[in-house]
Amino acid sequence: MLKDVLTAIFSYIGTTTDYFVVLLLLFGKYSTKHDTKLVVLGAYLGNGLLVLTSIIIALALQQVPEEWLLGLLGIIPIIIGVRGYFSKEDEGEEIEEKLKIIKPDAILWNVLVITFSACGADNMALYIPYFTMLNVQILPVILVLFIIILTAVIVAAYKLVNVPIVKAFFGKQGDLVQLIVYVSLGLYVLVEAGTLQHLLLLIY
Template identity: 30%
Template structure:
């Protein structure tokens, strides 16, 4: 049991370090507790989808190769284009209460999950149902910790000021960088 917990912690941490940057980006832009909770829910939804895809893949039901998942990495580029278009049109961010981060965060987490799937499938293949439930519980706890860390770091005044001061340009640059990183790490 202890070995399974350690494996789960190492696998999660190794595959989600880059996801902390994604969390920072979203949390720095959130303007209310409601938006914070939408981001957290999106993180949980994205990790849950990656876990389910990996479990299915571990048991031979893979319907999407990990490298194909990398092409979802184009989603952040689309978000970056939207940010730049909004800046060019002098559009402000959606008024408080009109944004819903859940789907965007879940999709970006999923798009950034090619390495998760690549690591989780072989890890899950050797585990019993009870061990998979334990791993899933560890992932659940770590997702909460990751979200908390991302929110706390994003609230650092200088970092938040940097992101919000040039929000559209910084956000677009981060989305494009994330998109390139996701696609390149799958194929290089």
């Protein structure tokens, strides 16, 4: 159980590095008390839907009879982590452009859309392989940990929204953190499912 908990903490922190920058931009645009509450609610709902969707897909995939086949999912976060690190696209700039054209009177919807468009595919590519390897009995513990980490990230972003150096640091180093986490978790899934060992036996 301890291994699963530590892996969950490691993986979720990795997925929140990019989302931290997203939250900085959102809190920067929506700064009134009322608007801030909607941003926070949207962050919880958006991330909750991403995790719930990932769990449903993972539970469906757990019906695959050969566990080593599930381990092949570990390749996906490795590819995404490497692609994100070497990509020249600036997600922060893309989000800022989206914030300029979205409707100002639909804050909750805007936060949900940006959460899914900015983090959806990447996060689910990490969550689904992880949840396929997870014992369902400790799932409530993992979900509580996710909520605690997300809360800490939201509070930190709200407190640090007016510190430019913070945004600059995460904008530059976020991809490196994501690379380390995604590749590490991808390799963990490949080994935990016995996929890597199975493939090595086929080769040798």
